[in-house]
Amino acid sequence: MKSAFIIFFTLISFVIEAQSIQSIKISFVPMFNNQLLELDKPLNQDNQTISKLKFYISNINFLDGDQLVWSESESYHLVDMEDRESMELLLDIPDNIDVSSLNFDLGVDSLANVSGAMSDDLDPMHGMYWAWQSGYINVKIEGKSDTCPARKNKFQYHLGGFLAPNVSLQKVSLKLNKVEDIDVSIDIAKLFETIDISKTYEIMSPRAEAVSISQKIASLFEIRE
């Protein structure tokens, strides 16, 4: 009996093996006006710099039309410009599936927000969890600019919030027709075209502005040819 089981499972594992898996890489590429973004480097005549860019990518999946063809389980990734490795996500995906879009969320879903202490990329030690008010920071952008009236000209956008009406999580959908290594760019300069740093320079809690800035950032994700 026992050996029958063993043979059975061995066969099954062969079948699973046979459906071949390919490893693909999604690389996030922050840009500033079509140049690769570098941290702490002056970017314009206001001496604007970006010192921190961190965000959560979650719920990664591929659709074919509106049909779900693949989704990652336990899909939570903290992408941090200070940590090269975190900018590249490796996915193991079955070969030859038809796809028409890559989809993911910018931020962490509400369930993870209320599930207590989590591990790995969701571990609060990464500084992406608000201490005094429960909830993940979905996106953190910090830097300096001469136009910023705050102390040491520092601006800080900590964008999050999982309770209505200030839900900051955003859905991103990118068209593509083949599963292969993908570069996804985000041109941060376009974000600052819509923010007046002299007026909006500190967002540290869930609110309407956090939602609108998150929407803007979500619209900047683009597949780079």
Added chain:
Amino acid sequence: MKKWYIVIFGLVFGLLGFLESSIVELECPDHFPEPLYDFSKNELRDANILLGKTLFYDPILSIDGTISCASCHSPYHAFAHTDHDLSHGIDDIIGIRNAPPLFNLAWQNTFMWDGAISHLDMQSLAPMTSPSEMGNNLMNIIASLEASKKYKLLFFESYGDSTITGQRLLLAMSQFQLTLVSGNSKYDRIKQSQDTFTVQEKKGYELYKVNCSSCHTEPLFINEDFASNGLSVDSTLMDFGKGGVTMIKEDSLMFKVPSLRNLAYTKPYMHDGRFEKLREVLNHYTDEVQVYDFPGSDNRISVNVDLSSNEKSDILAFLRILNDEEFVFNKEHRER
């Protein structure tokens, strides 16, 4: 080759066996409801409770090594901070709120006076990082724990390896606090038919049921909700409670309903510690209820409560039987 397998299996099963055997059941009085905390994600174990307790009493968590959780949550006061209306943190910076007692936390889903925290695991982050409390950050704390042989060992005993992560630290903090169950007051013994009310206590109980139980609901004497009990706003603090978190007008001046257990040990009372005595609290309910122009609800007291002086004494007699001496004098909960 085969021998190795046996050794490894032996080790694995030995370890599993050890972990299995040390799982602890939360002692939960029969007349309490099911706990709200999800223990399946953080099973209580002796080693982890000990780790949590050690951390709770250790000023290593604060930036300058002067303040521990117990500095504000003293075991002798049902884990509240007495003699201070507002809590004191590092450099004697004064916070804006009265430190609440800690017990029966497994039956709570919202924390802090304004409900800003939605899970016990995440609660410890607030005092650890608040500049007016411990002024630290998680990475820094992990680094100091990493440098300590004692903690490397405690983490090893708790998790099977000595890696220290934010998650492990927070889960252990919860473990100790979850064991702080207060359910053995005279009231609890009466509920379990092991004791009886005196005439005055019984009168107080009936008055409580009419006037107080909608918010301070049995058997935990909380209702897991927010309410306004008609306190006037302290103009130096301008604390609007839940409204300050949600920015919704309806939530203005709503505070989490605190338990009525162990009041003898936890003075002063209310979110800003404005009352020193329980009789003052009752006088507030009968004479000083303030009504502000915020949208009303069942959870907002809008008229003075009608109680005679004798009736107040009866309620006080009832409140006294909610004091759980066994809990306050429990050596298990103290630093060794």
